[in-house]
Amino acid sequence: MNTESREAATSSGDRIFKGVSYFFAISVMCLMGLVVLVLFKESLPSIQKFGLGFITSTSWDPVALEFGALPAIYGTVVTSIIAIVIALPISIGIAIFLTEMAPTSLKGPIGVAIELLASIPSIIYGMWGLFILSPLLGDYVEPFIIDHFGFIPLFDGAPLGIGMLPAGFILAIMIIPFISSVSRDVFLMVPSILKESGYGVGATKWEVIRRVVLPFARSGIVGAVILGLGRALGETMAVTFMIGNSPDISLSLLDPATSISATLANEFTEADHPLYLSSIVELGLMLFIITFVVLAIAKLMTRRYEKR
Amino acid sequence: MNLHYLRRKLVNYVALGISLLSAVFGIVFLCWILKDVLVLGLPALNTSFFTELPAPPGMEGGGVANAIVGTIMITVIATVVGVPAGILAGTYLSEFGRKSRVASAVRFLSDILVSAPSIVVGIFVYALLVGPMGGFSLLAGSLALAIIMLPVVIRTSEEMLKLVPDSTREAALALGAPQWRVTVQVVYRGALRGMVTGVMLAVARVSGETAPLLFTSFNNTFWNFSLTEPTASLTVTIFNYAMAPYEEWHSIAWGAALLITAMLLVVTLLARFFARGRSTG
Numbered sequence: 016m017n018t019e020s021r022e023a024a025t026s027s028g029d030r031i032f033k034g035v036s037y038f039f040a041i042s043v044m045c046l047m048g049l050v051v052l053v054l055f056k057e058s059l060p061s062i063q064k065f066g067l068g069f070i071t072s073t074s075w076d077p078v079a080l081e082f083g084a085l086p087a088i089y090g091t092v093v094t095s096i097i098a099i100v101i102a103l104p105i106s107i108g109i110a111i112f113l114t115e116m117a118p119t120s121l122k123g124p125i126g127v128a129i130e131l132l133a134s135i136p137s138i139i140y141g142m143w144g145l146f147i148l149s150p151l152l153g154d155y156v157e158p159f160i161i162d163h164f165g166f167i168p169l170f171d172g173a174p175l176g177i178g179m180l181p182a183g184f185i186l187a188i189m190i191i192p193f194i195s196s197v198s199r200d201v202f203l204m205v206p207s208i209l210k211e212s213g214y215g216v217g218a219t220k221w222e223v224i225r226r227v228v229l230p231f232a233r234s235g236i237v238g239a240v241i242l243g244l245g246r247a248l249g250e251t252m253a254v255t256f257m258i259g260n261s262p263d264i265s266l267s268l269l270d271p272a273t274s275i276s277a278t279l280a281n282e283f284t285e286a287d288h289p290l291y292l293s294s295i296v297e298l299g300l301m302l303f304i305i306t307f308v309v310l311a312i313a314k315l316m317t318r319r320y321e322k323r
Numbered sequence: 324m325n326l327h328y329l330r331r332k333l334v335n336y337v338a339l340g341i342s343l344l345s346a347v348f349g350i351v352f353l354c355w356i357l358k359d360v361l362v363l364g365l366p367a368l369n370t371s372f373f374t375e376l377p378a379p380p381g382m383e384g385g386g387v388a389n390a391i392v393g394t395i396m397i398t399v400i401a402t403v404v405g406v407p408a409g410i411l412a413g414t415y416l417s418e419f420g421r422k423s424r425v426a427s428a429v430r431f432l433s434d435i436l437v438s439a440p441s442i443v444v445g446i447f448v449y450a451l452l453v454g455p456m457g458g459f460s461l462l463a464g465s466l467a468l469a470i471i472m473l474p475v476v477i478r479t480s481e482e483m484l485k486l487v488p489d490s491t492r493e494a495a496l497a498l499g500a501p502q503w504r505v506t507v508q509v510v511y512r513g514a515l516r517g518m519v520t521g522v523m524l525a526v527a528r529v530s531g532e533t534a535p536l537l538f539t540s541f542n543n544t545f546w547n548f549s550l551t552e553p554t555a556s557l558t559v560t561i562f563n564y565a566m567a568p569y570e571e572w573h574s575i576a577w578g579a580a581l582l583i584t585a586m587l588l589v590v591t592l593l594a595r596f597f598a599r600g601r602s603t604g
Binding site: 025026028029031032033035036037038039040041042043044046047049050053054056057104105106107108109111112113115116117125127128129130131132134135136137138139140141142143145146147188191192195219220221222224225242245246248249250251252256276279280283284295296299300302303306307310311314 | 335341345355359408414416426429435436441443446451473477507528538541
């Protein structure tokens with residue numbers, strides 16, 4: 016082969032390879048755009064029929080073909096907030112334990128154990144929650160809450176073991192690995208010279224953590240929490256099992272409710288009318304846009320802690 | 324003075340104790356869930372579980388053989404579609420794009436899509452494929468999982484390819500090899516171990532997915548090997564069986580849960596072990 020044709024072969028090979036890999040890289044963006052486009056097109060009938068009222072209406076009535084998303088949005092938001100409130104302190108505790116406290120021999124195994132929590136599929140959490148956790152909550156925990164805190168409207172209700180609080184609790188266990196692993200990475204970025212100067216002036220370990228590590232890591236932790244929020248908002252199977260699936264808005268966290276994802280999972284294949292289906296797809300579109308925005312914010316906030 | 328010192332020490336121990344308890348909390352739930360899945364799932368794993376088709380409610384016996392095969396088929400097809408696409412996209416980010424705007428946009432989107440709700444992908448594939456094709460299908464389920472797998476594979480393969488030192492690339496280029504050969508024969512080879520690990524994790528992750536399969540591959544009480552017919556999967560079977568009011572079905576659901584969980588844990592631990600082998604050489 017002479018030099019010229021060999022060079023030509025080389026450069027065309029390069030061009031093809033680069034072109035193909037570019038195509039697949041671009042395909043992610045196209046896919047993303049296509050998802051939004053397709054969902055929007057499918058939800059057009061519902062958007063045209065209900066307009067903005069879809070978001071504010073509380074009626075979800077497949078028989079009368081009246082659909083409002085407020086109960087589902089309410090359930091999604093409330094369960095996610097419960098999940099964050101429970102998961103945040105525990106995740107920070109785990110991150111502190113793994114970075115500042117645990118002896119080296121324990122760091123690995125405990126870190127792996129927490130990460131394994133993330134690898135258990137959502138459906139297993141849901142099933143375990145329904146059959147094991149929910150009876151326990153209904154028999155022991157919720158009666159206790161009702162007896163002692165029942166005067167607060169949030170905890171006034173019947174001890175069913177399913178509802179927004181149980182769903183939020185399962186969600187909390189599911190997002191702990193994500194929040195704690197991001198927080199741990201952020202804590203590891205704190206320069207040791209800062210911590211050492213803390214110890215140098217006689218601070219205790221907790222004082223160093225509170226006055227040096229946490230302030231340094233603040234925006235990273237906020238990012239981690241928002242990431243956890245994004246996960247919790249879109250989590251489907253576990254919530255479907257635990258939330259009770261009733262399209263009502265109730266102040267009590269012990270009452271059954273529904274969420275966007277649970278409505279999708281339960282009713283999508285039952286939708287027997289184009290408008291019904293279209294309304295469900297519109298719920299899906301809303302969920303996608305909300306989680307996208309939340310996750311994008313989380314990504315931007317944790318970006319500066321990434322290892323270079 | 325002394326009292327002040329004592330108080331600080333006390334606060335220190337209380338705070339550290341709470342952080343210890345948090346770690347214990349996580350581990351307790353992990354062990355608790357695994358214990359229940361094992362104890363309740365093990366009795367269901369008998370010969371008929373692995374060899375028979377589902378039995379109607381109330382009947383003794385019956386298994387989930389079709390769902391096991393279904394899950395394997397869906398996952399394999401998803402892997403065949405998703406992994407090469409993801410690796411090539413990852414290659415662009417690591418070898419060609421690097422700091423280009425396209426590359427950083429793709430990175431950003433992939434990171435978000437990794438955590439995006441998988442049920443939305445199910446709806447997307449439903450609208451794209453199930454509606455026009457006139458029914459649920461094995462193909463639709465596989466496509467949904469391939470889409471979910473894509474961003475995971477892109478990000479891990481990029482990370483792994485980046486670990487190959489630039490001097491290796493330059494050495495190969497200096498020998499006169501075209502860039503595509505450098506990538507395929509030198510860079511891929513150097514990153515092989517890490518990429519295999521990443522792919523294993525991605526495959527394991529999607530094989531536990533339920534939500535995107537509910538309206539794509541749906542369910543089937545019989546065998547199916549056709550791309551265009553509904554197909555049973557372990558996860559959807561768990562969903563249907565656990566929601567049903569029959570004791571025998573619950574037991575089979577626990578068995579299926581044990582199967583999926585055990586497989587996922589083994590793969591995750593293997594992948595970790597594999598990845599550790601890489602860093603120590």
